[in-house]
Amino acid sequence: MPELPEVEVIRTELNSKIINQKIKNISNFWHKTFVNYCQELPINDNIINTDRIGKYIIFQLENNYLVIHLRMTGQLIFTENSNFSTKHLRSSIELFSGSYLNFYDSRKFGRIYHVSELKSILSNVGIDALSEDFTNKHFKNMLFKQKRGIKSFLLDQKYIAGLGNIYIDECLFLSGIHPKKLTNEIKNKDAEKLYLNIKKILNLAIENMGTTISDYRTTGGGFGTNQNFLKVYNRENEECFRCNSIIQKINNEAFVYIFI
DNA sequence: CTAATCACCTGAAGGC
């Protein structure tokens, strides 16, 4: 499912395609997908810039923003003409260039918000995991103030934004930390290791164009390749690469792995 | 405060 790396690949690809393009029309085919907090649709607005916080993609318009969350199955597909599939098409942004940015979403969980202020949507979203302001010190401050399972903490977007099941499992595995380990009991050295692995694994996944397990696609409809390098996610009942024991799943929530 | 559960939705996969 799309997490920070997938969303960042999509944002980067779109950046070169839609900046300085003018919106001609927006068509919506599922009543909940497009959430308009403004008076009108942003027709005739220029797309000035793109940004990303956690799993949210942000299009800065002239006076307001489009904020997109793909949730589980959302896809943003860019096409240069009107010859495209309408299966699972929930929203379509037509540009004056004749191109379309189409939002496909089989499960209908994804959203496009049209807002005049970002805080109306992003007020509960914490610091982006790849932000330069997200430092090791900042991480440890948040970590040691909590007393909860480390995976649950990392999943909570109000502290660190962008991590989901795939990359949390990979980061914890690489750091040798059990997903249910309590945050306040994690050793200083392990916390630092985890911090560095978060940055490392996210950046590697971006280089690999994201992880395609089922629905994630790049804006041209292509697959990522990072699924070929996963060490623990999606490997239930397979042998651990480190100790050869069998990887087990707990509560649909996390993976357990046994160390030598 | 945290944890657990449900709701939102659909399609794929597996059992019978």
Next chain:
DNA sequence: TGCCTTCAGGTGATTA
């Protein structure tokens, strides 16, 4: 073939 159940899991709301 077909019906039924389970599972995938991001987020927000609700309950304990």
